[in-house]
Amino acid sequence: MPSPLLLLAQIAIILFCARVLGRAMRLIGQPKVVGEMVAGLMLGPSLLGWIAPSVSAALFPVASLGFLNALSQIGLLFFMFLVGLELDAKLIRGRGHAVLVASHASIVAPFFLGVCLALYLYPRLSDDSVTFAGFALFIGAAMSVTAFPVLARILQERGLTKTRLGAVAIACAAVDDVSAWCILAAVVLIVRSAEATIPIPLMVGGSLLFVLVMLTVVRRALSRLQVTYERWGGKLSQDRIAAVVFLVLASGWITERLGVHAVFGAFLAGAVMPKGEAFVREFRERFEDVMVVLFLPIFFAFTGLRTSVALIGGDMWLYMVLILIVAVAGKMAGCALAARATGMEWREAWALGTLMNTRGLMAFVILNVGYDIGVISPALFAMMVLMALATTFMTTPMLEWVYPERVRAAFDAPAKPELVAAAGGGR
Amino acid sequence: MRPVLWYIVMVGVPVAAMLGILRLGERLEPPRAAHGQYSIAFDSAGSGHCLSALVADGDSRLNIAQSGPKLDMTFGPVELFGTIDGDRIYAAAPTQENALLRAASCLTVDTVAVSAALPARGATDTHLVGNFLFPGCATCPGVPFRGTRLPDRERGR
Numbered sequence: 001m002p003s004p005l006l007l008l009a010q011i012a013i014i015l016f017c018a019r020v021l022g023r024a025m026r027l028i029g030q031p032k033v034v035g036e037m038v039a040g041l042m043l044g045p046s047l048l049g050w051i052a053p054s055v056s057a058a059l060f061p062v063a064s065l066g067f068l069n070a071l072s073q074i075g076l077l078f079f080m081f082l083v084g085l086e087l088d089a090k091l092i093r094g095r096g097h098a099v100l101v102a103s104h105a106s107i108v109a110p111f112f113l114g115v116c117l118a119l120y121l122y123p124r125l126s127d128d129s130v131t132f133a134g135f136a137l138f139i140g141a142a143m144s145v146t147a148f149p150v151l152a153r154i155l156q157e158r159g160l161t162k163t164r165l166g167a168v169a170i171a172c173a174a175v176d177d178v179s180a181w182c183i184l185a186a187v188v189l190i191v192r193s194a195e196a197t198i199p200i201p202l203m204v205g206g207s208l209l210f211v212l213v214m215l216t217v218v219r220r221a222l223s224r225l226q227v228t229y230e231r232w233g234g235k236l237s238q239d240r241i242a243a244v245v246f247l248v249l250a251s252g253w254i255t256e257r258l259g260v261h262a263v264f265g266a267f268l269a270g271a272v273m274p275k276g277e278a279f280v281r282e283f284r285e286r287f288e289d290v291m292v293v294l295f296l297p298i299f300f301a302f303t304g305l306r307t308s309v310a311l312i313g314g315d316m317w318l319y320m321v322l323i324l325i326v327a328v329a330g331k332m333a334g335c336a337l338a339a340r341a342t343g344m345e346w347r348e349a350w351a352l353g354t355l356m357n358t359r360g361l362m363a364f365v366i367l368n369v370g371y372d373i374g375v376i377s378p379a380l381f382a383m384m385v386l387m388a389l390a391t392t393f394m395t396t397p398m399l400e401w402v403y404p405e406r407v408r409a410a411f412d413a414p415a416k417p418e419l420v421a422a423a424g425g426g427r
Numbered sequence: 428m429r430p431v432l433w434y435i436v437m438v439g440v441p442v443a444a445m446l447g448i449l450r451l452g453e454r455l456e457p458p459r460a461a462h463g464q465y466s467i468a469f470d471s472a473g474s475g476h477c478l479s480a481l482v483a484d485g486d487s488r489l490n491i492a493q494s495g496p497k498l499d500m501t502f503g504p505v506e507l508f509g510t511i512d513g514d515r516i517y518a519a520a521p522t523q524e525n526a527l528l529r530a531a532s533c534l535t536v537d538t539v540a541v542s543a544a545l546p547a548r549g550a551t552d553t554h555l556v557g558n559f560l561f562p563g564c565a566t567c568p569g570v571p572f573r574g575t576r577l578p579d580r581e582r583g584r
Contacts, residue, residue, distance in 0.1 A: 097430030105437040112441040115448050122455050125495040128548075129460035132452035140445075311494060334437075341433045377462075379494030 007067050010059065011298065017043060018297035029396055031153050033296075033360060037389055040300030046309040046382075060305055072302040075295025076365065077266040081248045082287055083149065084270020085280055087174060098342035099168060102335055103175035106356045107144045107183070109334020113326045114140035121319060125380045134191040138370045141187055142384050143327045145180045147360030147392065148173040154358065154395060163408070165348050169355045172335070176356065178271075184366055185264045191375055192259045203259045210254055211268065218247070219272040226274035229282070236282055244273075244283070261369050296361070303364050303385065306371060311379040312386075320383045327387050328394075331357040351403035358395040363388035458511050459545055462493035465555055465574030467502070477567035478559070489541075489555075489574055505539055516543045516557065538562055543574070 017039040025035030042048060049056035060068075118136035126135050151173045152161075160166040189207065193200045225244075229236060251265030273283070312320055336353030340346060367384050370376040376384065467487045469478060492499040493511070500507040500518050509518025519540040543557025555574035561567035 097434070101430055101434050101437060104434070108438045108441045112445050115445050115452075119448065119452055119455070122452060123457050123495065126457045127460040127462070127493055127495065128457050129462075130457070132455055132457075133449050136449060136452055311497075311499065316494075338433065338437050341437070342430060377494035378492050378499070379497065 006059075006061075006064055010064070010068060010301075011071075011294075013059065014039070014043065014297050014301040015294065018300065030393060031150055031157070031360075031396070033150055033153075034389070034393055036297050036300050037303075037361065037364070037392070039297065040302070040304030041307055041309075041385070041389070042304065043301050044304035044307050046304070046307055049308075050310065065302070065305060068298060068302050068305070071295065072299040073262070075291065075299050076368075077248055077252045077262055078287060079291055079296060079299070079361075080263045080266040080365070081270040082284060082291060083177065084267040085273050085283060086149070086152075087177060087271050088275050088280075098339070098344070099171045099175065101342050102168070102338040102344075102352065103172035104179070105338030106146070106172060106331060106335035106353070107176055107179050109338075110143040110327060110330030111140035111183075113330035114143035117322060117326045120322070121380070124319065125377050127377070130375050131191075134187070134375050137183075137187040137190065138366070138375045139384075141180065141184050142359075142363050142366045142370070142388070143323075143330060144176075144183070145359055145362045145366055146173050146176040146331075146356045147358050147362040148177045150358050150360035150362075150392060150395075151355055154355065154399070158396075158399065160408075165351055165355075165403070168339075168344075169352055172352065172356060177362075180362070180366075181264060181267055184369065185260050188261050188264075188369060188373065189259060191373055198257075198259060206258045207255070207260055210251075210258065210265075214251070214268050214272050218269075222247075222272060223274050226276050226279045229279050230276070234278055234282065236286065241286060244269075261373075263365060263369065300361070300364070303368060306368075306378075307382045307385045308378065309382055309386070311382050316379055316383070320386065323383050323387050324390055327359075327391060328357060331391070347403060347407055351399060354395060354398045354402050357398075358392050359388045360392045363391075458493075458496040459514060459548065460493065461498060461511055461516055461545060461555070462491050464577045465489040465491070466577055467572050467574045469559075470571040470573075477561055477564070478570055488577070500541065502541075507539070507541055509541070511545075514545045514547065516541065516545065516555070543572075 018036040021035035021039040021042070022032035023035070025038070026032055043060070045056065048059075115136045118132070118139045121139070122132055122135050148170075151169060155161045155166045155169060161170075185207070189203060193203060198206075225240060228240070248266050248269045251269040252262035253265070255265035255268075256262040273280070332350070332353035334353070335356045336346075336349040339349035339352045344352065364385065367376060367381055367388070371381050465488065467489050469487075488502075490501045496510045496512065498507075498509045498511060498516065498518055500509065505520045507518035507520045509516060517540065519538050521538070538561075540560040540562060541557060542560060543555050546552040546554060553576035555576070556572075557574075558569040558571050560569045
């Protein structure tokens with residue numbers, strides 16, 4: 001068992017690096033989360049392990065990583081809960097066909113191209129313990145995801161939340177979010193069904209039953225939480241917070257047992273929470289600080305410790321470039337073409353495509369799930385992590401290029417206030 | 428009507444095509460899977476001194492990480508890089524990492540390598556059988572070993 005002192009030192013160093021790099025990224029106009037992702041990579045074998053292997057081995061010995069993993073998994077569960085909590089059906093409802101076509105096209109285009117690319121990558125980066133379907137579906141899922149919280153933050157920082165583009169982007173990202181997690185749940189079920197410890201009908205039937213119970217019984221029970229919250233003058237007791245924490249953990253446990261993955265249970269627990277504005281804000285404030293400051297940097301560091309850029313050698317850089325091109329072209333062009341086809345101007349359509357191309361930590365979540373269940377090889381994991389980082393990094397400068405301030409005024413029109421309000425917060 | 432048409436073109440058609448591609452991909456043959464952790468048992472009669480550096484800390488587990496045909500192996504203090512070709516595995520350690528080996532076992536050794544074979548495709552056996560090789564070291568002709576794959580702690584590689 002690793003020493004508690006070592007764990008404390010690890011956490012302190014992770015937090016320090018995340019804060020410093022987060023601030024540094026803010027100086028160059030990037031969201032803080034990009035700096036935190038980079039900090040995680042730097043602490044792993046890609047930098048620290050490369051320039052100072054003995055320091056890396058002393059600070060992050062393999063035997064100690066189980067604790068960091070446990071902390072990062074708990075953090076991930078509560079992050080997914082917050083993602084579900086922020087998800088508001090109002091964002092999607094009444095947005096019309098344009099949003100539906102644009103958002104689904106922005107999922108399907110990169111997914112399709114990812115599956116096509118998998119034909120080339122499968123014999124080169126996988127092995128016969130993984131089926132082609134599992135491999136291809138995971139590549140597609142990682143390429144098609146959009147980081148809703150990062151996108152909301154970029155819109156907020158660029159002053160775009162009150163524009164038509166901002167409202168459509170948020171609605172598209174919300175549809176993407178729900179669709180992506182549903183797709184991923186299905187993909188994990190398909191992959192795990194090959195080596196299921198429980199019968200497949202029980203996995204599928206149990207998962208559907210769980211979703212049904214959450215959407216009906218649990219949602220109704222939780223609505224009382226908001227009623228009492230309002231009755232008590234907008235205060236949440238610690239007992240009620242404990243009840244929600246219990247719900248998140250229990251949901252995660254159930255979906256993990258059903259073979260889907262704990263993150264889906266946590267996401268669903270957030271999604272069925274009442275959506276009153278003050279209620280959501282209260283919960284977000286209670287959870288977000290500890291999440292953002294403590295758990296997410298640990299998650300990024302754990303991802304970084306799994307990522308070895310040194311594995312990408314020789315012709316693998318060609319695969320890396322292909323992955324990046326396919327991811328960007330699929331997401332950006334797919335979304336832009338669909339938005340243009342449904343009536344947006346080209347500038348706005350490309351700006352929407354650029355925004356939807358930000359993958360951030362959502363891709364990290366998918367990649368870690370894929371790595372955990374053995375579908376993604378170490379080299380492919382490193383490539384996909386770099387792809388996720390690059391697409392997140394490029395969003396802000398590309399948006400500035402595609403949709404500069406002088407052009408914005410011509411397009412800007414006030415959007416519905418409820419859409420704007422729901423777009424706030426997040427990372 | 429127009430959005431429905433666009434939906435069919437931009438969503439329906441690619442989804443249908445994707446199903447075809449998934450079927451096509453089933454015909455591809457990826458490399459054999461060798462990744463995992465193996466417990467190594469040596470047949471070291473007469474060449475125990477060659478292994479003294481490798482198993483100095485008593486850890487006789489061989490870890491193999493795999494990305495397609497490329498392998499990254501760790502055994503004790505040595506990291507070996509190699510490939511898998513059909514059922515055959517060959518991996519070698521970069522020379523500069525073998526100061527330990529030189530000091531402990533053979534003054535002239537250039538490198539350490541592993542040559543091994545997987546069971547035939549479809550076999551339920553999960554053994555790895557091969558030799559540890561010490562090219563350039565006349566007193567270490569190669570040490571036969573048998574590796575037994577240990578159950579995964581988690582499914583990650």
